[in-house]
Amino acid sequence: MTTTRKIIHLDLDAFFCAVEEQRDPSLVGKPFAVGGKPEERGVVASCSYAARQRGVRSAMPMVHALRLCPNLTIVPARHRVYEHISQQVMEIIHRLTPQVEQISIDEAFLDVTGIDLPLRQIASQLQADIYQQLGLPASLGGATNKLVAKIATDVGKAANRSDKPPMAITIVPPGDEAAFLGPLPVQALWGVGPKTAARLKLLNIEKVGDLAARSEQEMVELFGKHGYDLVIHARGIDDRPIITQHQIKSISQEVTFTKDIRDLRLLESALLELSESVGRRLKEEKLKGSTVKIKLRWPSFVTVTRQVTLTQATDQEQIIFETAKHLFHKLWEPEQAVRLIGVGVSGFYRETRQLSFWDLQTEKDRTLQQAIENLQHKFGKQAVQRGAQTTTIRTHSAKRPN
C-alpha cells in the first residue's frame, strides 16, 4: 500500500499588485491594474482585489478594464522585480522541502509528506513565513494530490472574495476528495474548457459529482482517453508526482508592436533585441539550443513561423540574431506590416563543461583529497572515509519503527 501523500498548492494573492503596493502604499485598497497602456493595446497582467470587485480580470484588454472601472489606476509592469521576488518566495518554500514544483511565477506545488505535522499547520506556517518575510499574501490548498490541492486553493480564494487579499487556507482531508469536488461545476477540473463543458451539459453533467457517478467505460466511449482522466479526476484521484525540475523545452521572446511596423530597420532592431534576450536567458539556464525559430504575425492576425536547425547548439546572441534575420527575410516582403515578431531557441543539449586542472572546485577537491590521504597515512585507512561508504549504517539507524 502506498502512503497517503500530503500536497500543498500555493498561489500568491494578486502577486504583481502586492509587489506594487509595497512600492507605493497609497495603492492599497484602490482599484488598480498592472499591465500595458490601453493606447498601446496593453492587457491586464494582474489587478487588485478592489478592481476585481468591479469585474476587472487578468488577461483582459486594458481598454475593456477601463470601461468596467473608469477610475482604474494603471501601473506599468516591472517583470524583473517580480521575478526576483518570486525567487525569494521559492527560497522560503525550498527551506521547507526540496520537493517543490514551481508552475508559474506565483504558483507552486509542494510535497510535504515527509513533514510529521498536520497539513493545516504546515500551510499556515508557510503562509505566515512568506507574509512576515516578504509582506506577500498567499492562499494555500492542501490535499492528498495536486488536482485537489489546486482546486482547494481556488475554492478558498473564491469563498473569501472582498477588496482585500483572500489569504485562504483550504484543506481537504484524506478520503474527502470526491465529496469536496462533488458540488463544484465541472469547469473546476483541469481539461474542462467551454467546449467540453457544453458537451457534458448535453449529457446532464454539470457538477463534478455528476461526472464522478458515470462509468469510466461510458466516458471513454464518448471522449476517448481524455474521458477516462475526467472521471478519475472527478473522483478526486490524481497520482501525478511533484516534478521538481521543469525540463525547459524552448526559450522564446516576442513583442507585439504598439503600431504595426513596416520599417526594416525597426524590425531588425526588434529581432536583435529579442535575440539578445533569448541568448541571455539561455545563458542563465545554462542551455544551448540547436533550433532557431521566428514567429511573425501580420495585421490580419495570420501568424507564420519558420525554423532552422544549426550544426552546433548555441547560446550566442549574434548567431541567434543572424539566423533569425535570415529566416525573417524568407518570410517578409518589403513594406509588409508586422504586428508581432518573436524569436525562440529549442533543441537543447544538456550543458556540459570541460573541467580544468585549475578550476576552483578541483583545487578544493585536491586539497581535501590531500588532507584525507595525510590523515589516512598517519592514522590508517579507517580514520577518514567518504560519507557514501557509511550511508548504509546511517539509514538503518535513522529508521525507527512507528
Add this chain to the structure above:
Amino acid sequence: MKISVLQENLAHGLSIVSRAVSSRSTLPVLANVLIATDEGRLRLSATNLELGITCWIGAKIQEEGSTTVPARTFTELVSTLTDKQVDMNLNVRTQTLNVRCGASNTDLKCIDAQEFPPMPVPDLSDGIQINVADLKEMIQQVAFAASTDDARPILTGVQVSLNGNRITLSAADGFRLSVRHAELSSAVPNPVSAVIPARALVELSRIATDGEQVVTMILPPGRSQVIFRTRDTELVSQLIDGVFPDLVQLIPKSYRTRALLSTASFLKACKQAEIFAREGSRIARLNVQAGGEMQPGTVEITGQSEETGHNQTVIDASVEGSSQMIAFNVRFLREALDVIKTPNVALETNSDTSPGVLRPVGEESFVHVIMPMHVSN
C-alpha cells in the same frame, strides 16, 4: 657563388627548412631561404625568428658565396627539375641566381644574404646527447597535450627537464597533461630545465630521421634559445619565458577505481564513440563496472548525438575498487590512447569530477591525466 648540387638533395633540403619559412611577415627576407657555401657543403636555412631550421647538403663548390632565394618559388622550381645535376651561379651585383638543370634555365631574383638574421653558432661541446628514437617517442607522447591557445603562452610549451641521467618532457593544456621520462646515456652535470614551444619539438621529430643515432641539445647560457643538432640538420627555437606549472602535483597519487583493459579495444571504442560525439559536446561516457567473483568487470564506452545516433562498446576489464561513471572529451581519450604503446592500459579514477589517469601497463615512464567533463542534469 658557383655550385653544383644533386636535384634530389636540394629538394630534400628545401622540404626540411621550408617549414620554418615565415608565411606572412613584414620582413621580406623571412620568406626566403638562405643558401650559403659552408665548409664544402651547401647550407640551407630558414627562420621565422621564433623557429629556425638549417640543413646541410653535399655540393661541388667552385666559388664560395651566399644569397637568399624566395622559398616558395625556389621549392616549386626545384621540385619540377628532372635532371640529376643542378648548377647555380650567383650574380653578386644584381643578386640574381642563375639555376640550370638539363634544358631548363632560370634566373631568380634574390635578396642579399647580409639581410638574413644571423643564426647562432652553437658550442657543441656543451651539448647533451639524446637518443633520437627516444626523443621522437617522447615528443609524440607529450607535445599533443600542450595548449594551442595563446592565452597562457607558457602552456603552449613542453617543459624539458634534465636531472642526472634522467630527461623528462611534460606538457599540459589545463584539461590534460602528459609526463614522460627517459634515461640519458650520460648524466648532465647540473639540473637544467627549459620550456620549448611544442611546435618546435614537433618539427624536430619530423626532421630528426631514425637513421641518425643521437641528437645534441644545447642550451646556450643567457640566450633564451635551444638548439638541436643532428649530423645534417639544426633546429633553433626561442624558449618560452615564465613559470611552468608543477604538473607532478596534479597527478593523483591514489585511486578508488582502477580498470585494466586492452589498449587497442579501448582506442577502437573511443574512435567509434567519437563518430557520434563529434557534434555537440564531444562527450564519451564511461561506465566502469566492477566484476563479481566469477565474472570480469567491464568498461562501457558510449557516444551519442541527437542527430546521428548512439554508439556503445562494452569491453572486458579487470576492475579494482568500486564502479564509476565518468565522462571525458572523447578526442582527449583517443589522442592519449593513440600514443600508448603497451598492449594494456590502466584507467584510474577517483570521482566523476576529479582527474582520470591513463598509464601504460608495465611501462612506468609515461603517464597521462585527463580532466573529466561535467554533465549537468
